[in-house]
Amino acid sequence: MKIKDVFEDYRKQINDVYDANENEAITLLAIAEITGMSNASIKAFPDRILSEEQVERAKSVLAELKTGKPIQYIFGITEFYGLPFKVNPYVLIPRPETEELVEWIISSVGSWQLAVGSNQAQKTILDIGTGSGCIAISLKKNLSEADVSAIDISKGALETAKSNAELNKVVVNFIEADILNVESEIEIPKFDIIVSNPPYVTLEDKKQMHTNVTDFEPYTALFVPEDDPLLFYRAIADFALGNLNPGGQLFFEINESLGKETVQLLADKGFKNIELRKDMSGRDRMIFAGWQF
Structure with missing residues (x-):
C-alpha cells in the first residue's frame, strides 16, 4: 500500500465523520505519526510504499476514527503552543x-x-x-x-x-x-x-x-x-x-x-x-x- 492509497481509504471511510479539510489533516497526522515522516515528505512522496506493519497500524487507526474517536486520543498526544501534551479521556x-x-x-x-x-x-x-x-x-x-x-x-x-x-x-x-x-x-x-x-x-x-x-x-x-x-x-x-x-x-x-x-x-x-x-x-x-x- 502506498501513501496515496491511505489518503484514499481515509477519504472514503471517514467522510461522514469529518469534512474534506479535516479528513485530509487527520490522514496527514496519522501517516506522520505512523511513519515518522514530516508533512512535507508525505506530500512530496505519495507513491512511497508503507511497510506491512505501518499498513496494519493505519488500518487500526482508521477503524477507531470511524467510531468518531478523536485522533489525539488514539495516539495519546497532541501539540499546543508548540509543545507536546499527552491527552486522554480525563482531559x-x-x-x-x-x-x-x-x-x-x-x-x-x-x-x-x-x-x-x-x-x-x-x-x-x-x-x-x-x-x-x-x-x-x-x-x-x-x-x-x-x-x-x-x-x-x-x-x-x-x-x-x-x-x-x-x-x-x-x-x-x-x-x-x-x-x-x-x-x-x-x-x-x-x-x-x-x-x-x-x-x-x-x-x-x-x-x-x-x-x-x-x-x-x-x-x-x-x-x-x-x-x-x-x-x-x-x-x-x-x-x-x-x-x-x-x-x-x-x-x-x-x-x-x-x-x-x-x-x-x-x-x-x-x-x-x-x-x-x-x-x-x-x-x-x-x-x-x-x-x-
Whole structure:
C-alpha cells in the first residue's frame, strides 16, 4: 500500500465523520505519526510504499476514527503552543483558540515587565480547571520566572497535567480542589494573574457539536446547566475577588454567544478595564478584567 492509497481509504471511510479539510489533516497526522515522516515528505512522496506493519497500524487507526474517536486520543498526544501534551479521556483536547488566550497573557506580562523594569518581582499565576495543564505549562515554559499553580477537581486530569509538566520540563504547583466549593483547609495564596477556560457549553450548544467531542471528551469539563451557563464564571470571579493581588488580572476563555453577559457579570462584581476580545475566526472568545483596591 502506498501513501496515496491511505489518503484514499481515509477519504472514503471517514467522510461522514469529518469534512474534506479535516479528513485530509487527520490522514496527514496519522501517516506522520505512523511513519515518522514530516508533512512535507508525505506530500512530496505519495507513491512511497508503507511497510506491512505501518499498513496494519493505519488500518487500526482508521477503524477507531470511524467510531468518531478523536485522533489525539488514539495516539495519546497532541501539540499546543508548540509543545507536546499527552491527552486522554480525563482531559479536553487543547484547542487553537486557547493558544490565543495564552499569547494574550504572555504579551500582558511582557508589557508589565517593560513598564515596571526587569528588576521587579515576577508574576504569580493560577490556572483554574487546568485539565491537561496546557495553559499553565505553556505559560511556565514561556515565562520561566513566573510562579505558576493550577487547580482541577479531577484526579485523572491532575495526573495527566503532572505528566505533561514533566514531559515539558517545567515546575507547576498542582492543587486538587473544586472551584465551586473550595474547602477552607486548602491554603491557596494570592496571585497576580488568574486564568481559566472553564466549562461553558450548554445543552443547546451540544446539539451543534460534533459527536467526536460530545461522545469522547469529558462531560464535566465541557457542559454547564442550561439555566445557569455562567456558573463557573461567577464562582471564579468571586474567588478572584479574594485571591487576586492589588492590580491583579483575570483572563477567561468564554462561550462565544455569552460575551456581553460575561462582561456584565464581571462589571457587576467590580472588575475594571474589562476587554472582550475576538479570536482569529472573529468570535467573542476571550475576556480580560482588572482588579484594583
